[in-house]
Amino acid sequence: MDITEGVISGREAFVQALTACFQRAAQEGCRELCLWDADFAHWPLSSPEVLDALRQWALPHRRLRLLATQYEDLRRLHPRFVSWRRHWDHVVEARAYEPQDLSGGGPQGLMLGQGLFSLRLLDARLWRAAYSGAAADELAARESFDAVWQRSCESFSASTLGL
Incomplete structure (x- = not known):
């Protein structure tokens, strides 16, 4: 499916x-892919199409950066993605942020493809988003992502170690 630049509703x-x-x-x-959402509950992370794309995409030199307030909903709603994440742990970095870290605003959801696109969820209630292939839009979205990333902490490990 091709996607055109502009507003998505x-x-x-x-x-x-x-x-x-x-x-x-x-x-x-x-x-590099950067994904940002409060909990990824409504993302199609366990869909066969997305998992197939992630399998094709994941190579040792690539990086998937996840940023969320919590990952419990993702674990519960996307077990196939969690399984994929365990297998491809070497390309995944996941961090959690506090909602107050968004004091400067920013999108309610975001997907960045380095050098390719930005998809920003502007209103989660109405599901309004903006897709762009412009480098300036990607740069602005990356700056927002990186600002929150820097204040976040590691989270969503691939496995739980017991003592």
Whole structure:
């Protein structure tokens, strides 16, 4: 599915756009993906299309950066993604942030494909998002992502070690 630049409206359109972004990243060999959401509950992370794209995309020199307030919903709602994450732990970095770290605003959800695109969820209630392939839009979104990333802490480990 091709995605056109501009505003996306509706949950189904947002989910389709996310899927298309994962597929594009796999096809074009994007070096880094950045995903940001409060909990990733409504993302299609366990869909066969997304997991297939992630399998194609994941190579040792690539990096997937996840940023969320918590990962419990993701663990509960996306068991296939959690399994994929265990297998590809060497390319995944996951961090948690505090909601007050968003004092400067920022998107309610974000997917960045380094050098390819930015998909920003602007209103989670109405499912309004903006997709862009412009370098300036990606840079602005990356700055927001990096600002919160720097204040976050490691989270969502691939396995739980017991004593």
